[in-house]
Amino acid sequence: MLPTFVIGLREGVEAALIVSIIATFLRQEGARGALRWVWAGVALASVICLGVGIALHLVDQELPQRQQEQLETIIGLLAVGIVTWMLLWMRRNAATLAGDLRASAGSALRQGSVGALVAMAFFAVFREGLETAVFLVAAFQSAEDPSSAGTGAVLGVAAAIVIGILLYRGGMRLDYARFFRATGVVLALVAAGLLATAFHTGHEAGWVTFGQGEALDLSRLVVPGTWTAALLTGMLGLQPRPVIIELVAYLAYAIPAVLFVLAPKRRAAPGRRRAAKSTAVAGVLLAGVVLGLVACGSSGGSGGPGGSGAGTKEVAVTLTDAGCEPAMLKLSAGPTTFRVSNGGTSRVSEFEVLSGSRILGEKENVVAGLSGSFTVNLKPGTYAMACPGGKTAATGTVEVGGTAVAATGDAQLRTATASYRGYVESQATELVKRTTVFVAAVKAGDVARAKSLFASTRAPYETIEPVAESFGTLDPEIDARVNDVEQGHRWTGFHRIEQALWVRNSTAGMGPIADKLLADVKRLQARTEGLEYQPEELANGANGLLDEVSPPRSPARRTATPTPTCRTSRPTWRGRRRRSACWRRRCAGATRRWRRRSPRGSTRSTRGWPR
Structure with a gap:
């Protein structure tokens, strides 16, 4: 200040x-x-x-x-x-x-x-x-x-x-x-x-x-x-x-x-x-x-934990009530595996490594007693790490020195990474094209056409959502549901228009929302152009999707399946999104069990359950 x-x-x-x-x-x-x-x-x-x-x-x-x-x-x-x-x-x-x-x-x-x-x-x-x-x-x-x-x-x-x-x-x-x-x-x-x-x-x-x-x-x-x-x-x-x-x-x-x-x-x-x-x-x-x-005195170089060289280094990070422990890391460039464990805190359950506003890797749902890991290839520079919910060390820094190390010498992996980049760019282009048509229908007040286009318009976005989630608030601005939005924030994106189409059966007042949706989708397309991916990021993205649909499980689980919990300490839109999705799954399961237990011919209604 x-x-x-x-x-x-x-x-x-x-x-x-x-x-x-x-x-x-x-x-x-x-x-x-x-x-x-x-x-x-x-x-x-x-x-x-x-x-x-x-x-x-x-x-x-x-x-x-x-x-x-x-x-x-x-x-x-x-x-x-x-x-x-x-x-x-x-x-x-x-x-x-x-x-x-x-x-x-x-x-x-x-x-x-x-x-x-x-x-x-x-x-x-x-x-x-x-x-x-x-x-x-x-x-x-x-x-x-x-x-x-x-x-x-x-x-x-x-x-x-x-x-x-x-x-x-x-x-x-x-x-x-x-x-x-x-x-x-x-x-x-x-x-x-x-x-x-x-x-x-x-x-x-x-x-x-x-x-x-x-x-x-x-x-x-x-x-x-x-x-x-x-x-x-x-x-x-x-x-x-x-x-x-x-x-x-x-x-x-x-x-x-x-x-x-x-x-x-x-x-x-x-x-x-x-x-x-x-x-x-x-x-x-x-x-x-x-x-x-x-x-x-410092001519010995800029090594760090894990030493130098092209081998993958391992770094241990513990989640505590304070946040990230340690809150400062100095590493040498190259592939680095972050092994994240929970030290017994209920405040923090996630660890992220960011380059600017882009998330390079993260591990979520690391509740007390559990651990996880992810690998990123760090280039020389300064990165941020985040442990959302921590009291005093919710953020930290990762200083990386030395010389950049090639991600891999495997020609097949390089080809796969390049193909994925082309795939993301093509899907982003297709998303802009479909969103343009969808937005035109919404602004024209054509409810029937907008409804028919809604699912197919979002399809390309779902295929590249892990990439979109790495760009800070861009994902919630495009794809947040009503329960994901913090009080005082404006709800925008596909699902705001979806609510108007199916709940109110109208597009009244949706013109500005549709314009912002198209602008945000174009921003996503611009950010994906020429973006470089590491093989580790592809695996981290798939792992992140699995974390998103999998509720945290007790480390004491052996043969019996415990009741899943929907608690999360992540104070962000994505955390609330996952929490609300978890509750919808639990409610849907309760509905199916209720139907199986109901006597044949029962007229009890199931309306009102979240879908």
Whole structure:
């Protein structure tokens, strides 16, 4: 929260300062009629900058994983460049900013150019808003808690607006030099963290392949899932185990930038200038010496549990009330088998490994006493792991170093994987084609035709559902049932339209739902294009479907079949979907037993049972 708060406050105050100076000057000159045009320029610039930020976020979410990492690297470097320019510009112009603005506003007012005043306000807010949008997108990408980061940004902008109002009304005087110096130090550290994060994502994008040896082990200090980790990672960009290139980038930027911000602005004597330069150079050289020692000490490589090599490594993960144990893993690249066991918790029953928003592998229904496993071929980079329902370690990270290992040398497996990719792409294309016809029938109000098309339209989706489920919320947006939807969330997808067709026998109000369904299906098609699959993923997908239709069983089962349970601790749409499906199966079985036990000719009704 703190980094985004400082960003919103700093950028907001810069914009508010310029606008308040212009507005105060117009009020003092009696030109209040021009104020409404100034506010119009401010509002227009704010809306445009908000749109830019939303567009950047949406583009980032829609890209495949590798392109996401590339875009995040570019945005991070752009944000660092913006901060650097901002620090230089403010140091050079802070002292004369107010006088220059009043002179420009007076000149425009004497010439009767209201447009010039509006342009001054517009470009002041637009420049700061654009910088804020890019900077916040980069900060959100590196934040562990996006909601907290968003709250910090909103509070920072709100505080800046309050300061701007007080400046305009004359109820507040601000020491601009001290304010910009203090926030400048914070921004320099945040920018250094963003630069280190850019090298981190650049490695995941395949652009940075050098300096990947472990530099420091900060896992005791930066514990994933804790507030200290959120502060240190979000504020300073610290990773639990930073590599050499990340540490080099951080220190090489942070030391000169902080010294530059804190250095006095007044013109010093030649001796003092030489002393200041010597101090800065000494700081950079000291950082270089430290990094050299670190590099020598970490030259042994970036191995991890399981060692290195092409053989399959095994990693043990235990589900506890806290979540994942351990919550941080450092592995070498290659095929890795995750063996998941339940340590006696009823809160957590699932373990996932994710690359961005895509689930690479998961094991579900691991209740107390049970265990399971899945295998994925990990490439160098950073992955997330999730244990939904955990108290303090519901999420963790998997750092993978070394060189990527080919999934298999078996030509038949490679052929099968390539064939599956083609099959998924063809089914996604067919799904879009059928959904287009189905949506047209729904929007035309043709209930009979929509009913006849419903089952055949969904058929291609069912064949590739394991792939769709790997894309975060895309599966529930397309295929959620009413019991799967959390309170406050909008129910969309095939089954929302199904309810309207068979329960209400109408398509009234289904036009927007149908449009969103088609858009979501097209998103699925776009994400499957060119997607690379590992042989392990094919097996994991089939295993996941078996887990979905199989309720958890007691580990004490021997000869007797225990009563299945429909409990699950998964706090997601898919968990509720599986729980409701389980109850439907149990109710259907009860109906069949009731019918067998009913006397012949009985007129007891079975209406109302879930089907």
